[in-house]
Amino acid sequence: MNVSIFGLGYVGCVTAGCLTDGGHTVYGVEINPQKVEQVQKGTPPVDEPGLADLFGEAAADGRLRATTDAGEATANTDISFVSVGTPLDETGKLSTTGLYNVMDSMVPAIEDKNEHTVVVRSTVPAGTTRKLRSYLNDQLDEATANFVVNPEFLREGSALSDFYDPPYVVIGEFDGDDASAVHELYDAFEIDASTEVVGPELAESVKTVNNAFHALKICFANEVSSIAAAEGIDGKQLMGLVAADRKLNVSPTYLEPGFAFGGSCLPKDSRSIATLGSEIPAGTPLLGSITDSNDSHLERIAAAVNGLPGERVGIAGVSFKSGTDDMRNSPGLRLAGLLAETPLLYSRSISPTDAVGSNRDYMEKVFPDIESFLVNDPEEFLDRVDKVVFTNTREYDEFVPGIEGKSVCDPVGTMAEHASEIERYERAIW
Numbered sequence: 001m002n003v004s005i006f007g008l009g010y011v012g013c014v015t016a017g018c019l020t021d022g023g024h025t026v027y028g029v030e031i032n033p034q035k036v037e038q039v040q041k042g043t044p045p046v047d048e049p050g051l052a053d054l055f056g057e058a059a060a061d062g063r064l065r066a067t068t069d070a071g072e073a074t075a076n077t078d079i080s081f082v083s084v085g086t087p088l089d090e091t092g093k094l095s096t097t098g099l100y101n102v103m104d105s106m107v108p109a110i111e112d113k114n115e116h117t118v119v120v121r122s123t124v125p126a127g128t129t130r131k132l133r134s135y136l137n138d139q140l141d142e143a144t145a146n147f148v149v150n151p152e153f154l155r156e157g158s159a160l161s162d163f164y165d166p167p168y169v170v171i172g173e174f175d176g177d178d179a180s181a182v183h184e185l186y187d188a189f190e191i192d193a194s195t196e197v198v199g200p201e202l203a204e205s206v207k208t209v210n211n212a213f214h215a216l217k218i219c220f221a222n223e224v225s226s227i228a229a230a231e232g233i234d235g236k237q238l239m240g241l242v243a244a245d246r247k248l249n250v251s252p253t254y255l256e257p258g259f260a261f262g263g264s265c266l267p268k269d270s271r272s273i274a275t276l277g278s279e280i281p282a283g284t285p286l287l288g289s290i291t292d293s294n295d296s297h298l299e300r301i302a303a304a305v306n307g308l309p310g311e312r313v314g315i316a317g318v319s320f321k322s323g324t325d326d327m328r329n330s331p332g333l334r335l336a337g338l339l340a341e342t343p344l345l346y347s348r349s350i351s352p353t354d355a356v357g358s359n360r361d362y363m364e365k366v367f368p369d370i371e372s373f374l375v376n377d378p379e380e381f382l383d384r385v386d387k388v389v390f391t392n393t394r395e396y397d398e399f400v401p402g403i404e405g406k407s408v409c410d411p412v413g414t415m416a417e418h419a420s421e422i423e424r425y426e427r428a429i430w
Contacts, residue, residue, distance in 0.1 A: 001024050001025075001078055001079065001181070001184065001185055002024070002025045002076060002077040002078050002079075003019055003024050003025070003026050003027070003077055003078070003079050003080070003081065003185070004026070004027040004028075004029055004073035004076070004077040004079070004080045004081070005019075005027070005028050005029065005080070005081045005083060006029045006070070006073075006080060006081065006082045006083065006084055006102045007029070007030070007082065007083040007084035007085065007098075007102075007122070008028045008029075008030040008032075008035045008036075008039060008045060008066065009083065009084075009085055010048070010156065010159070011121060011122075011152050011154060012028065012084075013028075013039075013044045013045060013046045013048070013051065013055075013082040014046075014048060014051065014092070014152075014154055014159040014160065014163060015081060015083060015121065015152070015163070016039075016055075016175055017044065017051045017054035017055055017058070017160070018054070018160065018163040018164070019065045019185070020054060020055075020057075020058035020064050020422065021054050021058070022185075022188050022189050023063075023188065024063070024185070024188075024354055025062075025063045025064075025065075026058070026065070026139065027065050027066070027067060027072075027073040027076060027077055028064070028066040028067070028073075029066075029067060029068070029069075029073045030066060030067075030068060031068060031082070032084070033068060035066070035226035036066040036067060036068055036169075037066075038066075038153075038301050038388065039055065039059070039064065039065075039066035040059065040065065040066050040173075041059065042055045042056040042057075042058070042059030042064070043055060043056075044061060045354075046154065047158065047164045048156065048157070048159050049157065049160070050113040050160045051159075051160065053291070054056050054160075065353065070102070070105035070106060070109075071105065071106075071108055071109045072109075073302065073352070074105075074106045074107040074109035074110060074113075074116065075112065075113065077186070078117065078181055079116075079118075079119060079181045079182070080106065080116065080117070080118050080119065080131060080151070081121050081339055082099060082102050082118065082120050082121060082122055083117065083121040083122055083152075084099060084101075084102060084122055085097035085098060085122070086098065086099070086122050086123055087278050088342075088386050091098075092127065094118040094123065094124060094125055096124055096128050098118070098122075099122060099124070099128070099132055100132070100135065103118075103132055103135055103136045103139075103207065104139075104287045106118070106136065106145075106369055107136070107139050107140065110136075110140060110142065110143045110145055110305065111140055111142070111143045112143075114142060114143045114144070115143060115144050115146070116143070116144075116145050116146070117145075117146045117147075117148065117178070117179075117181045117182070118132075118136070118145050118147050118148070118152045118306065119132075119147075119148045119149075119182055120132065120147065120149050120150070120381055121150070121151065121152055121202075123151070123207050123208060123415060124204055125204065125208075126201040126202075126204045126205045126399050127201055127204070128204060129147055129149050129172070129200050129224075129306055130174070130200060130201070130202060132147065132148040133145070133174065133177075138428070139199060140368075142299075142318065142385070143166070146174075146177040146178045146181075146201075146234040147174055147177055147200070148171060148173060148174075148179045149170075149171070149172030149200045149203035149204055150170065150171055150172070150182060150203070151170050151172075151204070151206055152207070152414075153166050153167060153207070153210065158197055165191070165192065165193070166191065166193050167193065167198065168193050168194045168195070168196050169186055169191060169194070169195045170195075170196045170198065170203050170206055171183070171186075171195060171196070171281075172199060172201070172202065172203025172204065173197055173198075173199070173200065174200055175293050181197070183223040183333055183417075188268075201350070201427045203332075204298070212220065216286070217239075219286045220286060220287070221235075222257070223277060223285075223286050223287050224238065224239060224242075224287070224306035225238065225239060226277070226280055226282075226284065227273065227276050227277050227280060227284065227287075228424070230276075230280045232281070247318050255334075257302070257329055257411070257429050258393070258411055258412040258413070258429075259297075259301070259317075259332075259391045259392065259412050260294050260295075260297045260298045260301070260331035260334070260383070261320075261331065262320035262321070262328070262329040262330050262331040262332075262334070262395070263320040263326060263328060263329055264326065264328045264329065266329075267291065267294075267329045269375060270287075270290045270291050270294075271286050273289055274287050274288040274290065274291070288368040293360035293377070298331060298334055298335055298338060299338060300428070300429070301335060301389070301409065301411055301429075302335060302339055304409050304426055305327075305335075305389050306339065306340060307408045307426075308387045308406050308407035308408075308409060308424060308426060309383075309386070309424060310406070310407045311341075311386050311387025312328050312341070312343070312344065312384060312385045312386050312387075312388075313339055313341070313343035313344070313385060313387050313388075313389065314343055314344045314345070314346060314381055314382075314384070314385030314387070314388045315332050315335060315336055315343050315344070315345050315346065315388075315389050315391060315397070316388055316390050316391065316414075316416055317330075317346075317347075317390060317391030317392040317394070318330060318331040318332055318333065318345050318347040318350050318374070319347070319350065319392065320332075320392075321392050322392040322393045322394035322395070323394070325349070325350050325354075325355075326359055327355065327359055327362060327363050328358060328359055328362045329362070331391060331397065332345075332391035332392070333366055333367050333370075334366070335389070335391060336367065337366065337367075337391075343371050343373070343385075343389075344375055344381060344384055344385050345370065345374045346374075346375050346376075346377065346378070346381045346384065347374065347376060348376060348398075349376070350374070350376075352370050352371050352374065365389060378396075378398040378399055379402065380403070382402040383402075384402060385406070386406065386407060387406055387407035387408065387409065387424075388403065388406050388407075388408050389408075389409040389410070389411075390408070390409070390410045390411070390412055390414040390415065391411075391412065392412060392414075393412050393413075393414060394414070395414070396414055396415070399415070400418060403418070404421050404423060405423050405425075406422065406423065407423065407424040407426070408422050408424065408425050408426065409426045409428055410425065410426070410427055410428070411427060411428045411429050413427070
């Protein structure tokens with residue numbers, strides 16, 4: 001397949017080298033003539049292990065070319081990858097000016113060809129490719145441009161192995177656009193990874209979120225190690241033990257969006273480690289912000305509940321998570337305190353009079369008159385409320401017959417399969 005790549009920076013060069021290695025012919029497009037000259041000679045303008053060999057072989061065989069002429073490259077290729085830079089602008093947002101310039105440069109050639117596939121590989125904000133798609137197609141009379149989002153997950157220093165052995169291949173498709181060229185291109189590599197076909201906005205978002213998560217992990221490890229060092233503990237050994245837990249720590253566990261955390265452990269230990277961090281030089285701002293973030297999430301849900309039609313609110317979920325009667329630091333009870341009026345509470349089995357020890361102490365501290373607002377009968381509960389918020393993942397099948405006419409805030413997805421039957425269904429965060 002003949003492929004053009006707009007932007008011969010790091011991503012563009014690695015993509016070009018790997019595609020030529022797969023037997024494709026690549027036209028690199030660059031506004032910098034020095035880069036064009038280097039590529040024409042078979043020399044990559046970026047330093048990456050193994051890339052010089054790929055460039056040298058491809059250039060010698062005539063499978064790698066470079067030009068400043070966007071029209072020439074578009075005319076001679078079946079598919080164009082756009083990997084131009086998207087630097088931060090003065091507002092802190094990613095600049096997409098370069099991508100629009102690429103769209104303008106393609107118009108005459110696509111018009112002559114009647115059809116072309118454009119693949120956005122640059123890191124862009126969600127919704128960018130949809131706008132680019134409209135922008136380019138509005139300038140075409142008879143021709144059609146099919147758009148695809150294909151984010152990259154390349155790390156400098158290991159980019160070639162990352163291309164051939166990625167965590168997954170993400171292809172963001174638009175309804176009605178032909179994405180077969182991208183699938184054919186990757187099929188030729190026989191990559192041993194899943195291909196995730198998703199909507200374009202989701203495909204655009206995953207790269208930025210992945211990178212933010214990587215940055216978060218780095219900061220977390222560094223802050224934890226700083227605290228450990230102050231206590232005379234080897235931070236590498238500590239984080240090695242944390243990472244060895246593949247069930248809870250290095251796993252999908254706790255990475256599903258939902259309600260705030262609570263209970264006797266997470267709030268206490270988050271505050272404890274934040275306090276330790278505040279006592280060392282420079283502090284640990286990431287660890288110190290965990291409980292603040294959790295508090296903000298509760299406020300976010302409260303705003304969503306208050307924005308739903310209806311007056312009386314009902315909260316389904318009194319314990320801090322499903323499968324327990326533990327009400328200590330229950331986010332459901334904390335949410336109750338953020339609402340304009342005291343809500344009705346629902347639980348199948350919890351009885352405040354049966355609570356003992358610290359569980360009872362917490363309940364009496366934050367909700368001393370809980371018995372006046374707690375209902376165990378589902379029909380009575382639904383009869384007395386206008387809107388319901390679900391705060392844990394327990395199944396509430398007993399609500400299905402009577403919840404259709406209510407407003408529902410469901411950040412945990414308890415009623416997701418019945419969403420179409422509910423008069424006003426709000427996920428709030430997903």
